[in-house]
Amino acid sequence: MGIEGVEESGGTGVPLSKFRYNSPFVQVSLIGLVCFCCPGMFNALSGMGGGGQVDPTASNNASTALFTTFAIFGILGGGIYNILGPRLTLLSACSTYVLYAGSFLYYNHHKHQAFAIVAGAILGIGAGILWAGQGSIMTSYPPSNRKGTYISIFWSIYNMGGVIGGLIPFVLNYHRSQAASVNDATYIGFMIFMSIGTLLSLAILPPSKIVRDDGTKCTDIQYSNVTTEAIEIAKLFTNWKMLLIIPAAWSSIFFYTYLFNNVNKVMFNMRTRGLNNVFYWGAEIFGSIGIGYVMDFSFKSRRTRGFVGISVVGVLGTAIWIGGLANQLNYSRSDLPEKLDFKDSGSAFAGPFVLYFSFGLLDAIFQRMVFWVIGALADNSEILSRYVGFYMGIQSAGSAVAWQVDAHKASFLSQLVTNFTLYTVSYPLLVVLILLAVKDEGKADVEEFTKGKVAEFTEEKLLSLQPQRSDRNDRRLN
Structure with a gap:
């Protein structure tokens, strides 16, 4: 039977409502809400610098443990997702975020970093499989000509988590202008949102149940096995497409350590850090929408886009990193600036604030553009989950290395220059990847249409010959 008047073999040309539970729009929105509650709140926690603590040592070590296991399970995550399916994968992954936030609530009282480090390592496992699953859903459920739009929808919802998460420490610490670390209520607020996201993950459907708005089905997956x-x-480590992705993947969040610890934490007081994060993750929403338009609607040719x-x-x-360099020349690790406050610092607050906002825009457009490129490399959900897992790993x-670089007190300027260089190297390699591996939609459609027609013609010929052979056999018998 078809679904809502749509034949199983494909679309009828009659568009379906995108608000159906099994539509790409609803499912991508749901995974956006899951990430709003879990990694979105984690971003707000990390964005305060030092996990909201006066001494960033515990946060740096926990983040190193986190991204070390994330590197391993990010690569393995696509395979785990293909074996377990979305619900079991996402449910187990999201629960690790609650544990991590709880470890900093514990640290607020006991100052023992062992729990935070262990929780960070466990979160790395969960985050690896969560983001592999999320990437597969985000890039394989939508139709190929609207992937940029759906990526933007996901990132806009997800980054609202960072906005709301930034409001939590801002509001709860508003009257504590001299506070060095956040209060217990801040961590409890994060844990409540993360718990809601964990339960919401049960609403995600597997790809075999997704029907796109034109009536076509998402690629069916027969869940895989470990071998x-x-x-x-x-094989991904010898796949030339993935090798070209490595610099972009390595650099994409390498700069978080520098930005959160050495710009936001060093330059601003506690309540202003929370406000900065509201605008940082808000900038990600605007950036996602803008780059989504460019990647889907700016030109007819997919490669041109x-x-x-x-x-x-x-x-x-390049412009934003140059601005960051100009700002960094004003202070160093041995010559820290006076903390800025959004109410009391006047015009001195404006320049660093705009710079921080601009880095939010850059983070959005860079990562969304790279995900679009990955999504353009294949339409099969199994393959894409592996590609995304490799990227996340x-x-x-890269992030694990960055947190330890900062933990070992590398100069602020050297960290900035390293980040600037990594970003710059990745651009020409992505151009080569699009040039060699991304097909225009028209060419891909023609090839698929031709293959289908050849298969149909062959099948019809074989069927037409069967009665003739039967007639010959009858004549021989007579």
């Missing part, structure tokens, strides 16, 4: 996934994941998207990111990214390995 198959191990072999396919190992990719080239334009990389050009936009490259120009804006490399991304997390």
Whole structure:
């Protein structure tokens, strides 16, 4: 039977409502809400610098443990998702976020970092499989010509978590202008949101049940097995497409350590950090919408849209990093600036605030552009979950290194220059990837149509010959 008047073999040309429970729009929105509650709140917690503590040592070590296990399970995450399916994968993954926030509530009282480090390592496992599953849903459920739009929808919802999460420490610490660390209520607020996201993950459907608005089904998946996934994941390390992705993946959140610890934490007081994060993650929403338009609607040719998207990111990214360099020359690790407050610092607050906001825009457009490129490499959900898992694993390995670089007191300027260089190197490699591996939608559609027609013609010929053979056999028998 078809679904809502749609034949199982494909679309009828009659558009379906995008508000159906099994539509890509609803499912991508749901995974956006899950990430709003879990990694969105985690981003707000990390964005305060030092996990909201006066001494960032515990947070740096916990983050190193987190991104070390994330690097491993990010790569394995696509295979785990293909074996377990979305609900079991996401439910187990989201619960690790609650534990991590709870570990900092514990640290607020006992100052023992062992719990935070262990919780960070466990969260790395959960985050690895969560983001592999999320990436597969976000890039394989929508139709190929609207992937940029759906990526923007997801990131806009997800980044609202950072906005709301930024409001939590801002509101709860508003009257504590001299506070060095956040209060217990801040961590409890994060834990409540993370628990809601954990339960909401049960609403995600597997790809075999998704029907797009034109009536076509998402690629069916027969869930895989450990041996198959191990072999396919190992192949990723010799896949030239994935090798070209490595610099972009490594650099994509490498700069978080520098930005959150050495800009937001060093330059601003506690309540202003929370306000900064509201605007930082708000900037991500605007950036997501803007780059989504460029990647889906700016030109008819998909490859042209990719080239334009990389050009936009490259120009804006270079300008923002130059602005960051100008700001960094004003202070150093041995010559820290006076803390800025959004109410009391006057015009001195404006420049660093705009810079921090601009980094939010850059984070959005860079990561969304890279996800669009990954999504353009394949339409099969199984393959994409492995690609996304590989990307997240490399991304997390870079972040683990970055947190330890800061923990070992590397100069602020050297960290900035390293980040600037990594971003710049990734742009031409992404251009090569689009040039060699991304097909225009028209060409891909023609190839698929031709294959289908050849298969139909062959089947019809074989069927037409069967009666003739039967007639010949009858004549021989007579």
